[in-house]
Amino acid sequence: xxxxxAVPANKGQIDIAWGGRRTAAELRRTTRRxxxxxxxxxxxxxxxxxxxxxxxxIRARVRRKASWIFREIDRIAGYPVTTPERQFLSGETHLxxxxxxxxxxxxDETPQVFVDGSRLSILAPRVEDSAQCGSLLKAFYARTAKNxxxxxxxxxxxxxxRKGMRKPALIIRAMSKRWGSFTTTGRIVLNVDLVRASxxxxxxxxxxxxxxxxxxxHGKAWRDLLSTVMPDWESRKARLEALLx
Numbered sequence: 001x002x003x004x005x006a007v008p009a010n011k012g013q014i015d016i017a018w019g020g021r022r023t024a025a026e027l028r029r030t031t032r033r034x035x036x037x038x039x040x041x042x043x044x045x046x047x048x049x050x051x052x053x054x055x056x057x058i059r060a061r062v063r064r065k066a067s068w069i070f071r072e073i074d075r076i077a078g079y080p081v082t083t084p085e086r087q088f089l090s091g092e093t094h095l096x097x098x099x100x101x102x103x104x105x106x107x108d109e110t111p112q113v114f115v116d117g118s119r120l121s122i123l124a125p126r127v128e129d130s131a132q133c134g135s136l137l138k139a140f141y142a143r144t145a146k147n148x149x150x151x152x153x154x155x156x157x158x159x160x161x162r163k164g165m166r167k168p169a170l171i172i173r174a175m176s177k178r179w180g181s182f183t184t185t186g187r188i189v190l191n192v193d194l195v196r197a198s199x200x201x202x203x204x205x206x207x208x209x210x211x212x213x214x215x216x217x218h219g220k221a222w223r224d225l226l227s228t229v230m231p232d233w234e235s236r237k238a239r240l241e242a243l244l245x
Contacts, residue, residue, distance in 0.1 A: 014047055014058070018066040023073065025062070029053075031184055036217040037065050039072035040177050076241060088133035094120055095243075096141070097148065098198025105133055113140035145172050145195040149206075152199060153188065156206040159229045165213050179205045179240070182212035197240055204236035 014025045025037075025045035035058060036048040049058050062069075086092055092103040101120035108123035113136050115121070122133050149172055157167050168188045175181075175191040182188055188209050194202055207230045215222035226233050 014062055016045070016062055016066055016069060018070050021070055023069070025069075027058070032216050034217045034219070035061050037062065037069065038218075039069055039076070043073045043076045044177050045069060045073075046177075086134070088122070088130045088137060094137070095196035096120060096144070097195065098201065098243075111136050113137055141195050142172070142192055145190075145192045148195060148199065149190050149202065152202050153206055156203050157210060160210045160213065163214070163225075165210065168210070168213065180209040182209040182216075186213065197243060201236055201240045201243070204230065204233055204240060207233065208237075 012027045012029075014027050016023050016025055023045060025047050027047045027049060029051045030048050032048055032050055035050065035053060038046045038048070040046065047058065047062060086094070088103065088105065090103055090105045093100050094103055095101075096115070101115065102118060104116070104119045104121045105127050106121065106123050107125070107127050109125050110123070111125065111132075112123045113121065120137075122136055124133050124136060126132055150170060153167075153170055157165070161167060166186070168182070168186050171187055171189045172192050173189065174193065175189070178191060179194055180188065180190045188206065190202075190205065190209075194205060197205075207226060211222050211226045211229075214225060230236070
């Protein structure tokens with residue numbers, strides 16, 4: 001089966017062809033020492049390449065990985081559709097820490113959000129103002145993420161500390177295409193939206209990124225380390241990708 005890779009001049013994009021199929025990948029030049037290819041949970045493909053990497057070597061690497069890239073895209077395409085955009089009305093379902101909650105919106109001059117049994121309650125001065133209700137819920141999720149992610153990081157980092165890592169600072173922010181990252185300055189960044197997943201899946205993302213503190217790519221050494229600290233990481237990864245899209 002023929003493969004071809006073309007890199008448009010002066011553009012951060014790589015066109016990938018495999019058989020009769022084509023897709024585009026974003027090319028990002030980074031301070032990494034090794035080239036890495038990511039097919040993200042949205043099926044968005046990113047090629048991370050060292051600043052001085054020869055473009056012909058990038059072409060060759062992507063060409064060798066073309067069949068794998070399309071297998072990953074097909075696997076992700078088999079997952080349920082992305083959660084529809086919410087209107088923040090009573091009766092909607094919302095995920096929090098892996099559990100489905102039925103939303104209840106009521107009136108109160110003092111805004112607040114809380115869990116009440118199987119319900120996620122929003123009290124707002126203007127119940128008809130979906131933007132206000134959405135902002136209240138977003139702030140609640142951010143507070144919950146800060147507490148839960150800090151707690152999970154304290155636990156998950158321990159085997160990495162025993163291997164010589166210093167506990168990284170935690171940054172929580174909205175991320176459009178990734179669940180997390182490990183920065184070149186030794187910080188771990190987690191997507192605030194991950195708070196919708198269960199602690200088991202949050203733990204996977206944390207360990208995934210902590211392993212990048214030792215190995216920046218997804219090569220054998222990185223997989224071996226992650227398998228040592230979390231033997232079932234591949235099944236957790238699949239569950240996360242199926243749950244949150």
